Amino acid sequence: MSTLDTHAGHHDEGSYLSGPPGIMAKIWQWATTVDHKKIGVMYLFAVLFMFFVGGTAALLVRYELIDPMRDVITQSVNADGDLVETTTSTGENLRDLFSGLGVAGDLTGTQIYNRAFTLHGAVMVFMFIVPSIPASLGNFFLPVMLGAKDVAFPRLNLLSWYIYLFGSAFGILSILMGGVETGWTFYTPYSTTTDADHWRVVLMVTAAFILGFSSILTGLNFVVTVHKLRAPGMGWFDMPLFIWAIYATSIIQVLATPVIGITLLLLIFERIMNIGIFDPAMGGDPVLYQHFFWFYSHPVVYVMILPAMGIISELLAIHARKHIFGYRAIAFSSLGIAGVSFLVWGHHIFTAMGELAAILFSGLTFLVAIPTAIKVFNWIATLYKGSIVLNTPMCYGLMFLFTFSIGGLTGLPLATLATDLHLHDSYYVVAHFHYVMMGGTVIAFMGGIHHWWPKMFGKMYNEPGALIGMGLVFIGFNVTFFTQFFLGTQGMPRRYANYVDEFQTLHQISTYGSWILGLGFLVHLAVFVHSLIAGEKAPANPWGGLTLEWECESPPIEHNFHHEPIVKHGPYDFETTVPPHWDPKDYPIHPDAGKAAH
Amino acid sequence: MSTMTDTNPTDVPQSILKSPKHWRNRIAGHHWRSGDEEFDAAKLGMWLFLTTEVLLFAGIFCGYAVFRMMYPEAWANGSHYLDWRFGAANTAVLLLSSWTAANAVRCAQLDKQFWLRVNIIVTIACAALFIFIKLKFEYMVKLGQGKAPGTFFSYPHAHDAHEPLWWSLYYIGTGIHALHVVIGAALFGVVLYYAKRYQAYGPTQYTLVENAALYWHLVDLVWIFLFPLLYLIH
Amino acid sequence: MMMPTLATAQVSGLEKLIFGPKLPASESAAWADGLFMMITWFSVFFFVVLMGLMFYFMIKYRRREGVPTEPSPHHNTLLEVFWTVVPSSSLLVMFVLGFQGYTQQLVSPSNAMELRIEGNKWNWLATYPNGAKSPEFQPLSKKETQSADGMSSSVTRGKDYPIFYLPENTAVKFRMNSQDVIHSFWIPEFRVKRDVIPNRYTTYGIQTPKLTAADTYIHQDTGQKMIGRDMWVFCAEYCGDEHSRMAATIRIVPQDYFDQKMEEWGVVGLPWEEGEKIYKSMCASCHQINGTKLVGPPWNESSDGSGQYGWGYPASLADGTTVERDPNYYRESILDPNAKIVNGYAPQMQSYQGQLDEDDINNIIAYIQTLSTVEPNPHLDAEGSESESEAGNQAEEAAGSES
Incomplete structure (x- = not known):
């Protein structure tokens, strides 16, 4: 296998989406591709599918909680307010699904509920949110924004993708065999003793273990790409902030994931060979598992949120046509967050650890708040004197500021020891991390998808439709999760299928919100499908961006650029630079623009 | 390295020298500006990968430390059960192999194809010897006496209730390390195949030899920590 | 921050909205609530300022046709230092107050009454100093009572939850361990929880409140008016199938009533x-x-x-x-x-x-x-x-x- 790259440029190439004729040939081409763009697109659809699976489970969880005592599906309330057994056909199907098509036997309502929330957590964390932005948008845009033709190790990249599929297959197999009910955290000794006769838990843990490798290899690939493949003229501080964020993310992935690897491996050994490391009966320490687990799983929270922060930096700057405020502060705060993230895992287990350790971890936890706050201040300052257009990506960007600020600020009482003792493992925590993970990562991801959709697929999306979807998501999200703060402070514990009557009103509001939220995402799905089928052809630079991806065609050619780009301006010099493919009727630029740069 | 995308169907030449896999004929992947950059990148990637390996073992060492503090008796007894001579022999074997692995890189840089192969073969042989000593004189014997991990522990003369935990950590630590030895040997096997079949490594192209050697040094390094912790400290 | 006295006297409307109708049951709980409110006000302040600016910029600087952006500085060191230092120092305050309250919440005086708590899948079991175990129970939900009465025979998942009696105005220390997996013993009114772990004891202390006239309730079996206050205990660490039904009731009663109960329960029945x-x-x-x-x-x-x-x-x-x-x-x-x-x-x-x-x-x-x-x-x-x-x-x- 060799290639001779004697072409000075790639003038004769078509879009990366155009493949050989024939459906089988196309499938083969995509399945064996080492093109980072194709791999990114495959990741994009895979993670969106996982989001759909996890989201369905979430709706089921919310549906169950509409009534304090009713069991999922099998029972409901009749007109007199009594509980009666009703088995609808949909309900039967769902019950069959969760009973593993008969494999798991007859499950009670709470058992189904426990499987549903574990499925939601495991799928969303391991298969959706960790790979979401880095593996899809990161894979597609990291090399392009650096001006490279591909990531450093294209074949390794393909391998990561197949490892992701392989790992997910284990997860899905586990679900089809009846699912697990350990919670996504697999806390010992529950996870090592429950469901002892079956392989389901082992399969799910193995899935997480394998997915870890995918994460490590992607991160490794990206770090090397950033170090070695920047276009001529692009210094470290000429990189778009999205790249900085992905870079910081990748470092965390490389450093944290191996620890979960060994932890899950020990868990598997514990289950199949009873080695006793986490088994209190043999002198093992179940809290040690929690330390190991969170040593990974806390940094990985930043694997989820840092790329989202990177996207927001891009969205706000471009759609406000404004140089990002405090570039270096944002770039360094990404690295700062990555660094501090390794020191704060203990705040997940305040109620299980000794006093001294708890105080230490509480203090360290507050440190994370500082770089995060700096970022938010910088983003808001970026809007000052901008030219703000309220299209879907920008609306998502602003919505991120709203929801993420709530998520961040509500983290403070959780870092404060005296208040955490009450809020720990309550719905307050659930609301907090959904405000960060969903109000942060998912919202930024949606913004990023809309922002780069024209570039990825060469089609515009329907703006009014997407705005309606955005509005529904905003309303639905806040109705669903804001109520949960109150549930938590009032004493509702997490992971409860049944609860005391006094919480019912808030639970009902939350459930109604989840329906609005679901509807919002369905609208987005419709907009995406419509765009792929009948979308208008996208111009090369619909938003007037200055980062290198906007110099490519929409969609980019096979090798991204016709000529190797040479970077002459910063990524956010909107005031002095004429954007590539600029069309004066789209937006005005400053009269001095272009004079200084060329 | 080359890419997978473009293959030349005519390039299966009879002579090794004309093979595109021969080190003189190999060129950088299409997204690299030069072979040097590609080499640097591959090495950086390998170092990052080694970091992940260190962290993987860090988990085991951490578990070792925690339980050592909790059950010092069991840990002291544990090391008495192990014969330091086998550990020392294996240390010597690994140190030798690390030296030959480093030599292999040097030979590739100097285009000494024969000595390159010899060094790799010695390295692989050392790996095999290591595994042999481990299995034959340690695992088999210990398991035969009932010194097994966790609930399989059935050694009748245990002094401390937590000795099964010690054995769990012993088997996990050395077992995962042994797995790495096997993977490293397999990696050198690949290098040997390409070196023999195509003379694929030479002064301008020895990425895989270098990376395999780096990996091997890590395997060695981990053992350097495992050996005193398990065999020597009481 | 001032140390509030018993919070019942000074609960604000917002606090009621946040923590629900249940008042904090001890001084340290009220103190934690006060700290929470302080952090909340701090957060609300920052949120309002940030969002106010964001919406203001959104409207003021919305895109107008033919109007280019005005140049403005790309960074401002003074401003950036300011907005790093000010929030950081407030975080320090929160941290210090937080761990002050934490030590208060967990520590109990040495003369505290010790209640041994055992968790197992999926029950709480309390043993009193005299070895008695509580034999009284009540259901989790009104709907559960209905079904247990047989009103709808197809759904009969009613389960009774133990009631643990505690005397009023007493320091109580829980010594907890688990028989199987990890549980967590949470009494929302006291704003404290602690994990209950197999093979080791964890502890925390509470100070039960003084009962007032507001604490009168009707006894479920006898229909008599009684003085006492009920509080839920929940398991807060996921422990399996019936995790959500691993509850108990703490009932704070007058000392003499408590003593009477202890005497009763000490007697072995049939x-x-x-x-x-x-x-x-x-x-x-x-x-x-x-x-x-x-x-x-x-x-x-x-x-x-x-x-x-x-x-x-x-x-x-x-x-x-x-x-x-x-x-x-x-x-x-x-x-x-x-x-x-x-x-x-x-x-x-x-x-x-x-x-x-x-x-x-x-x-x-x-x-x-x-x-x-x-x-x-x-x-x-x-x-x-x-x-x-x-x-x-x-x-x-x-x-x-x-x-």
């Missing part, structure tokens, strides 16, 4: 009565006495598609054999639950070896016997066990005949 107490506190989350199938088979005389249940009836096992449900069968099922698995059930039960002594096992078996019409205790009618007040008199005779 075998089947003792058995019923054990049933309610340890077995009821998996075994029902109204024919419902939970994790484990029901104990009373009943039948469903997969077989007949109850004392004296043969049990069809998963391995295809059948076995008579006699005392030996029950004994084995308690001590070695996985030896005989009833067809249609998973081997989920853990052994109670070490947790139940011979007397306890005898008492449970005596209780199971009362639930069946096959060789019943001669002086008990079939439903004797279900209405406690009636059964009381008959039970004495029943016990007499048994011993």
